[in-house]
Amino acid sequence: MGKFPLNDSGISASRLVYGCMGLGGSDWSNKTAYTPEDVKQAHEAVEAALSIGINMFDHANIYKSGKAEQIFGEVLKERKDLRDRIILQSKCGIRFADDLAPFTRFDFSKDYILDCVDGILSRLGTDYLDILLLHRPDALVEPEEVAEAFHHLKASGKVKSFGVSNMSAGQIRLLQSCLDVPIVVNQLEMSLYRHNWVDVGINVNRDPAANDIFPEGTLEFCRLENIQIQAWGPLAQGIYTGRPLTDQSETVRATAQKVQAYAEQKGTTAESILLAWLMRHPAGIQPVIGTKTPERILACKDAERITLTREEWYDLWITARGAVMP
Ligand SMILES: NC(=O)c1ccc[n+]([C@@H]2O[C@H](COP(=O)([O-])OP(=O)(O)OC[C@H]3O[C@@H](n4cnc5c(N)ncnc54)[C@H](OP(=O)(O)O)[C@@H]3O)[C@@H](O)[C@H]2O)c1
Structure with missing residues (x-):
């Protein structure tokens, strides 16, 4: 990849990232340990990810209310050689109900960011994060404060590089205008199911109302500014790969069948086809896979090997859209 800084050992990130949201048990509150x-499951998931060449791991301080990071910290403690061989990324900025408010809100204030990073490092049991992302845009963001927080984190060595998630080009530009460090990542929901990120391009000068909220120009901005685009939800939570369907639409059924047909034709799995579809896009997307099931992780191993032709790529997109090109 080579787009963002290497980790302390000079290792560059793998094309696939392992997303750790599923680790740490099933309880999202901090009531149940x-x-x-669950620890065994975390070891097995990490092992499966490493075995297919993944060396980058994605966290957020809110995943299972900190337990995903904590359990990953246990894995790191047992595998002393691992920290230097991997790239660790986490996020902050979403603030669950606490003493100050009984609801979730977003908070990019300086003290909150600094506090969050201390919590992340302590749960993971590491001195530094390779990349810190701001999780979701804070409506009350003051970029100067974020700049102070990032400056402090960089100077203290607690965070090497910085990025964002779920942000538009305008939101990134506003932040970047005050930062003295570059934004190196933008993580967005993107998959064959969640295909609004490609639809937005063909709706220009046609039907802007059909844009389904993906902010126009964001992909192009990230490409121009050398900001690595990461795709969360790249396996569409299993909708095309065998999860019992809640969306019973004919389009979903037809797409699942087509994905499977390409998998059989190319001697691979439906998971690898879904990822190869994302990775065929010239934006150089880095999918963040989130399954904790070892067999499903292993099923992603061919993603980099498979190259879809232009016609195969469009065939899948058109089928998933349920509509031909305009
Ligand atoms: N930046 C953000 O706002 C944001 C939001 C959400 C997620 N993320 C990150 O992105 C990562 C991936 O997100 P995701 O979990 O939504 O993505 P995903 O890889 O598309 O979906 C994986 C999820 O689908 C489930 N699943 C059920 N049946 C499946 C099947 N047949 N095939 C594949 N998966 C199946 C998995 O369950 P099992 O684990 O039981 O296999 C797992 O919960 C997360 O771990 C997190 O790191 C970021």
């Missing part, structure tokens, strides 16, 4: 079985 994770079990030894």
Whole structure:
């Protein structure tokens, strides 16, 4: 990849990232602790990811209210050689209900960001994060404060590089105008199911109302500014790969069948086809896979090997849209 800075050992990121949101048990509140079985599951998921060449791991301080980071910290403690061989990324900025408010809100204030990073480092049991992302845009963001927080984190060595998630080009530009460090990542929901990120391009000068909220120009901005685009939800939470369907639409069924047909034709899995579809896009997308099931992780191993032709790529997009090109 080579787009963002290397980690301390000079390792550059793998094309696939392992997303750790599923680790740490099933309880999103901090009421129930994770079990030894959950720790075993985390070890197995990390091992499966490493075995297919993944060396980058994605966290957020809110995943299972900190337990995803905590359990990953246990894995790191048992595998002393691992920290230097991987790139660790986490996020902050979403603030669950606490003493100050009984609801979730977003908070990019300086003290909150600094506090969050201390919590992340302590749960992961590491001295530094390779990349810190701001999780979701804070409506009350003051870019100067974010700049102070990032400056402090960089100077103290706690965070090497910085990025954002779920942000438009305008929001990134506003932040960047005050920062003395570059934004190196933007993580967005993108998949064959969640295909509004490509639809937006063909709706220009046609039907802007059909844009389904993906901010126009964001992909192009990231490409121009050398900001690595990461795709969360790249397996569409299993909708095309065997998860029992809640969306029973004919389009979903037809797409699942087509994905499977390409998998059989190319001697691979439906998971690898879905990822190869994202990776065929010239933006150089880095998918963040989130399954904790080892067999499903292993099913992603061919993603980099498979190259879809232009016609195959459009065929999948048109089928998933349920509509031909305008
Ligand atoms: N930046 C953000 O706002 C944001 C938001 C959400 C997620 N993320 C990151 O992105 C990562 C991936 O997100 P995601 O979990 O939504 O993505 P995903 O890889 O598309 O979906 C994986 C999820 O689908 C489930 N699933 C069920 N049946 C499946 C099947 N047949 N095939 C594949 N998966 C199946 C998995 O369950 P099992 O684990 O039981 O296999 C898992 O919960 C997360 O771990 C997190 O790091 C970021």
